Amino acid sequence: MNPHQAYYDAVTKMEEAGVDSEFIQGWQSGYWLNPEREEQRITDAYKAGYEKGKEKDPTGFEAWVKK
Template sequence: MNMQYYNAVVEMEKAGVDPEFLQGWQGGYLLNPMREEQRLTEAYEAGYAAGQEKDMEAYKEWIAA
């Protein structure tokens, strides 16, 4: 099991990150194909880009108030 991935997801969930960002981050981290165009959101795309970069800090901008 990839503990870096697991710990990052748990941290984001506990912080209350936007679910769209989290789904994007997971997809980007795992190098899954991006969603189809009509289902893309700003949060998803930001998460996807952060996941591809293995950025563990970008989620802090997407925590729900």
């Protein structure tokens, strides 16, 4: 699968599920191996997303769905 399509599909799935935007932003940054945010701006959701994104793992976001 095209990596851009995999990225798009994962982000779309997270957005449709109502995942915390901090997690999604972290996942996106990690996926493209961007530097992490400044320490004072890192949240638990962002950090979790960043780690999953670095692994290009589109799963495990369920804990970050906003209720």
